[in-house]
Amino acid sequence: MIDLHCHILPGVDDGAKHMTESIEMARVAVEQGITTIVATPHHLNEKYTNKRIDIIQLVAELNDRLKKENVPITILPGQETRIHGELLESYQNGEVLTMNDKGKYVFIELPSANVPLYTEKLIYDIQLEGLIPVIVHPERNAELLQSPDKLYQLVKKGACTQLTAASLVGAFGKKIKKFSHDIIQANLAHFIASDAHNIKNRTFKMDEAFELIDKEFGKETRYVFMENAELLIEGQTIIKEIPERIRKKKLLGLF
Numbered sequence: 292m293i294d295l296h297c298h299i300l301p302g303v304d305d306g307a308k309h310m311t312e313s314i315e316m317a318r319v320a321v322e323q324g325i326t327t328i329v330a331t332p333h334h335l336n337e338k339y340t341n342k343r344i345d346i347i348q349l350v351a352e353l354n355d356r357l358k359k360e361n362v363p364i365t366i367l368p369g370q371e372t373r374i375h376g377e378l379l380e381s382y383q384n385g386e387v388l389t390m391n392d393k394g395k396y397v398f399i400e401l402p403s404a405n406v407p408l409y410t411e412k413l414i415y416d417i418q419l420e421g422l423i424p425v426i427v428h429p430e431r432n433a434e435l436l437q438s439p440d441k442l443y444q445l446v447k448k449g450a451c452t453q454l455t456a457a458s459l460v461g462a463f464g465k466k467i468k469k470f471s472h473d474i475i476q477a478n479l480a481h482f483i484a485s486d487a488h489n490i491k492n493r494t495f496k497m498d499e500a501f502e503l504i505d506k507e508f509g510k511e512t513r514y515v516f517m518e519n520a521e522l523l524i525e526g527q528t529i530i531k532e533i534p535e536r537i538r539k540k541k542l543l544g545l546f
Contacts, residue, residue, distance in 0.1 A: 293327045293520040294320060294497060295390070296398065296427060296453060296484035299366065300349045303341050304333040306488045313353055317362045319490045323498045329369035329390060329484075329524065331398055331427075335381070336373040343388035346370055367391045367524060371427060373400045376409055379416055389422065393526030396423050398453070405434045406441055414450050425451045425523075428486060429479075430458045430471040439473065439537040446479050446534045453482040456500035457493070475508055478532035482523065483516045 298306020299316050307313040320328060330350055332341040350368045357364060370388040372378065381387045382397070390396040397417065401410070417424045426445065429435050429452050435442045446452060454471050461468040474480045483504070485495040504513045519529040 292323070292325045292497060292501075292517065293329070293524060294325050294485045294487070294495065295329045295369070295482055295520055295523060296331045296371065296455075296486045297328045297495075298330075298332060298486070298488045299328055300330045300332050300341075300346070300353060303345075303349065304339040306332065310353075310356060312489065314357065314360055314362060315490055316487060317357055317364050317366075320485075320487075320495055320497075321362060321364050323495050325364065325495065325497060327365045327367060327524065329367045331369040331371040333400075334370050334372045334387070335375055336371075336400065341370065342386045343368075343370070343392075344385070346388055347392065369398060371398050371400050373402075374407060374410060374413065376413070378413060379420055382420065382422070389526075390425075391524045391526070393524070394422075395526035396425050396451070396523050398425050398427050400427050401429070401432050401435075403432060406432065411445065411448065414445055414448060418449050423449070423451060425453055425482065427453045427484075428455045428458065430454055430467050430474060431463060436466065436470050439470070442474070442479055443477070443534055443536050451481040451529065451531075452479060453484050454480050455486045456483055456496040457486070459483070459500045459503055460496055462496065472507065473537045475504070475512065477535040477537045479534050479537070480516075481529055481531060482519055484520075 301307045301310045301313045333339040334341045458471045487495045522529045
């Protein structure tokens with residue numbers, strides 16, 4: 292199993308505080324059947340700055356340490372970049388890191404409360420650059436939760452999305468759980484990842500999420516998510532279904 296979103300690098304953001312905690316996280320991941328983790332530290336989220344060259348170096352150091360500790364897992368370089376108007380300039384300057392440094396997929400984080408007005412234009416411009424934007428944890432964005440058609444429009448215009456395993460199983464509450472399921476049902480989700488920050492209150496829950504997907508959406512859906520993760524780290528074209536609008540249920544038989 293591949294985990295595409297994890298704050299496992301030590302001491303760089305609100306994830307693992309030190310190398311010992313990184314190793315503990317890796318051990319827990321192995322217990323869940325995870326063989327590969329993409330380390331995705333926060334970048335330019337008003338608190339943390341983690342540039343491409345620094346992430347690549349830290350990933351190499353962590354892999355060396357895990358090998359010495361006999362933890363059978365591979366860490367790959369990634370980055371969770373907060374959306375900003377100069378994102379493409381940051382990429383061209385070598386600061387923004389694509390997933391596994393393949394020059395294909397770029398993880399983009401929206402603010403938790405809203406979707407910036409320039410988001411659609413930036414999604415378009417990113418694709419003109421030859422990149423594929425992946426919006427991380429859209430189910431936890433308040434504006435998208437209130438107006439899911441905005442997510443449909445972004446996906447329709449080329450964005451991919453990554454849902455959080457913990458959201459699917461209800462760790463962030465019933466509304467976010469339902470929205471996560473609605474996103475899958477409407478073919479608006481392309482990846483499942485942990486967004487793990489530690490082994491206590493923000494852990495992996497990947498095995499639990501895939502069991503739920505098996506039960507609610509079928510094994511084929513699970514296989515698509517797992518295959519897409521493999522395709523992403525290789526910089527290949529992923530499997531995408533035609534996106535649909537999320538339908539709001541009728542109340543008392545009325546629209």
